[in-house]
Amino acid sequence: MTQIFAYIPFQNGVAEDVAMEFPTAAAKIDKGASLTAVLTGSGADLDKVAKEMTGLYAEVIKIDHADLAYPNAEVVRKALLNTIPAGAIVLMPHNTFGMDLAPGLSVKMNAAYAADIVNFDGMEGATLKASRQELGGAVSTHVAVDVSSGAIITIRPGSFAAVDGKTASGAVVDKSSNAGDLSAKRKFIEVVQAEVGDVDITKADVLVSIGRGIEEQENIEIAEELAKAMKTVVSCSRPIVDAKWLEKGRQVGTSGKTVKPKVYMAMGISGSFQHLGGLKGNPFIVAVNKNPKAPIFQVADVGIVANIIEFMPELTSAINDL
Amino acid sequence: MEILVCVKRVPDTAENEFELNSAGNDLDRGDLVYSVNEWDNYAVEEAIQIVDKVGGNVTVITVGDSESEEVLRREMAMGANNGILLSDDAFEGSDGKGIATILKAEIEKGKYDLIFTGAQADEGAGQVGGMLAAMLDMPYASLVNKIEMGEGKIKVGREIEGGNQEMNEIALPCVLSIQTGINEPRYVGIRGIRKVASVEIPVKSASDLGLAAGSVGKAGAKTKRIDYFVPDMGAGAEMLAGSTDEIIAKLIEKLKSKGGL
Numbered sequence: 001m002t003q004i005f006a007y008i009p010f011q012n013g014v015a016e017d018v019a020m021e022f023p024t025a026a027a028k029i030d031k032g033a034s035l036t037a038v039l040t041g042s043g044a045d046l047d048k049v050a051k052e053m054t055g056l057y058a059e060v061i062k063i064d065h066a067d068l069a070y071p072n073a074e075v076v077r078k079a080l081l082n083t084i085p086a087g088a089i090v091l092m093p094h095n096t097f098g099m100d101l102a103p104g105l106s107v108k109m110n111a112a113y114a115a116d117i118v119n120f121d122g123m124e125g126a127t128l129k130a131s132r133q134e135l136g137g138a139v140s141t142h143v144a145v146d147v148s149s150g151a152i153i154t155i156r157p158g159s160f161a162a163v164d165g166k167t168a169s170g171a172v173v174d175k176s177s178n179a180g181d182l183s184a185k186r187k188f189i190e191v192v193q194a195e196v197g198d199v200d201i202t203k204a205d206v207l208v209s210i211g212r213g214i215e216e217q218e219n220i221e222i223a224e225e226l227a228k229a230m231k232t233v234v235s236c237s238r239p240i241v242d243a244k245w246l247e248k249g250r251q252v253g254t255s256g257k258t259v260k261p262k263v264y265m266a267m268g269i270s271g272s273f274q275h276l277g278g279l280k281g282n283p284f285i286v287a288v289n290k291n292p293k294a295p296i297f298q299v300a301d302v303g304i305v306a307n308i309i310e311f312m313p314e315l316t317s318a319i320n321d322l
Numbered sequence: 323m324e325i326l327v328c329v330k331r332v333p334d335t336a337e338n339e340f341e342l343n344s345a346g347n348d349l350d351r352g353d354l355v356y357s358v359n360e361w362d363n364y365a366v367e368e369a370i371q372i373v374d375k376v377g378g379n380v381t382v383i384t385v386g387d388s389e390s391e392e393v394l395r396r397e398m399a400m401g402a403n404n405g406i407l408l409s410d411d412a413f414e415g416s417d418g419k420g421i422a423t424i425l426k427a428e429i430e431k432g433k434y435d436l437i438f439t440g441a442q443a444d445e446g447a448g449q450v451g452g453m454l455a456a457m458l459d460m461p462y463a464s465l466v467n468k469i470e471m472g473e474g475k476i477k478v479g480r481e482i483e484g485g486n487q488e489m490n491e492i493a494l495p496c497v498l499s500i501q502t503g504i505n506e507p508r509y510v511g512i513r514g515i516r517k518v519a520s521v522e523i524p525v526k527s528a529s530d531l532g533l534a535a536g537s538v539g540k541a542g543a544k545t546k547r548i549d550y551f552v553p554d555m556g557a558g559a560e561m562l563a564g565s566t567d568e569i570i571a572k573l574i575e576k577l578k579s580k581g582g583l
């Protein structure tokens with residue numbers, strides 16, 4: 001029987017949403033598989049989340065150790081290696097933690113690695129078929145994963161339906177004594193909070209958001225004018241912040257701000273999942289992009305194929321004339 | 323400080339409209355424009371800045387075909403001192419582990435204090451750095467957006483969710499995957515590339531590296547791409563067409579009804 005383990009990340013005693021998505025993913029891999037949640041941490045927060053997980057998972061393993069209080073991937077890897085049996089399938093999120101832990105774990109467990117999976121298309125023998133994206137979401141691919149000696153798989157958060165309510169009545173198994181030697185060559189020091197910027201994009205009902213399609217720093221003015229006409233502010237995708245054209249506080253996405261506007265104007269933004277990950281509350285999305293195949297058109301409500309440098313000023317003056 | 327930076331030649335997402343071929347199972351690769359993986363330029367820039375401060379050498383390395391030489395030259399034009407091309411038909415079809423195995427074989431022939439990769443490349447897996455570190459038994463940190471040099475150890479910042487920064491102390495030698503935004507990669511002009519056009523770049527094969535057939539390449543891959551496809555994403559956006567004036571009139575109506583104006 002396939003054994004699947006789901007690593008449950010949590011913060012301040014709250015499990016990440018992906019904890020509710022693993023059971024759906026696991027069932028898509030193999031309906032008959034056993035599914036076990038694994039949590040590492042320390043103290044009351046760990047106990048609280050572990051207990052909650054018994055409502056979703058038939059078995060919940062906790063590993064409690066002071067060195068696991070903060071999830072340092074090198075330390076977590078050691079704890080998992082001493083706990084999860086060889087040949088198992090291990091699920092974790094494709095986020096900054098999963099990206100830190102999963103590749104190395106797959107080497108140490110001599111298992112296959114499949115990253116950022118958005119769907120599973122069934123198992124044939126020991127070959128698992130899965131879907132993922134490449135080139136920033138511009139294309140989709142199927143991959144065949146040989147799981148005969150196990151697999152470490154990161155899934156894209158939000159890609160699998162969250163299970164609702166209490167679906168299991170499991171028990172917590174304490175495997176803290178298995179943790180073994182947790183000494184590491186990488187030591188966690190602290191988390192430095194992101195700086196608060198000049199404007200707060202998280203409160204805006206409307207956002208004029210620009211991406212790499214703005215092409216030049218001087219063109220940002222064009223977006224500022226549209227934002228002014230729409231009585232709001234400019235937000236952006238990551239490359240604009242990387243280029244230091246706008247400050248970090250303006251960035252929408254998983255490594256930026258989470259925004260909940262009613263209307264989101266995506267101007268020259270391709271629509272990567274890290275960008276869309278910061279867009280919550282099902283806004284009305286208007287996408288303007290010169291590439292008719294841009295992935296943003298798959299998620300937008302309204303799409304316009306145009307050069308934003310020409311389109312935005314026209315829209316601005318039409319709004320100003322209203 | 324000896325720094326190795328692993329780089330990759332990838333299709334440029336800014337320059338291409340990706341289409342499937344007529345069989346629908348691969349990209350139409352006819353006239354794809356290739357460039358250096360975006361993340362790698364930040365990794366090379368960071369390496370150059372460190373060496374400028376503390377001395378040493380920057381070596382850029384890639385696994386690829388003969389065309390990959392151009393990305394090595396570009397990074398050498400930025401200021402990397404040496405380039406190494408790992409190339410062999412036997413490497414084709416390697417998965418992440420295969421690539422890491424090939425790189426490891428060459429890395430073990432040298433002595434590096436720091437090994438950088440980009441945080442991810444065209445496949446978006448972000449896997450080679452972490453695998454390489456595990457194979458070399460070196461510590462690893464991904465998505466690094468700050469490096470402070472110290473004696474025998476360094477302080478690194480990792481970019482985590484929400485743009486927060488996780489600070490770590492990490493012993494040398496180590497492997498780091500570099501996130502965009504850590505610096506501002508310098509511009510490379512035609513003249514810079516011309517300057518390094520005749521610098522010799524050693525090419526190493528599977529046998530040079532002592533790699534057994536089957537340990538890398540398609541045969542050794544546990545994760546294989548089967549095909550490309552167009553996912554069923556539902557209806558997608560309502561595309562507004564017509565003259566610019568017509569489009570703007572329609573858009574304004576929609577914005578009014580949705581609370582945008």
Ligand SMILES: Cc1cc2nc3c(=O)[nH]c(=O)nc-3n(C[C@H](O)[C@H](O)[C@H](O)COP(=O)(O)OP(=O)(O)OC[C@H]3O[C@@H](n4cnc5c(N)ncnc54)[C@H](O)[C@@H]3O)c2cc1C
Pocket residue numbers: 096136210211212213214215236237238239251252253254255256257267268269270271272273274275278288289290291294306307308309335336441442465
């Ligand atoms: C760990 C991690 C975290 C990340 N976090 C974030 C995040 O928080 N936020 C974020 O945004 N990204 C994030 N990224 C980066 C993300 O993967 C993408 O690289 C990024 O979102 C792309 O930004 P973009 O759409 O502006 O640029 P591109 O993908 O380059 O898209 C530009 C688009 O503009 C179009 N265009 C070009 N010129 C014009 C024109 N004149 N008129 C109209 N259209 C034009 C192009 O057709 C293209 O679709 C993260 C990546 C990683 C690895």
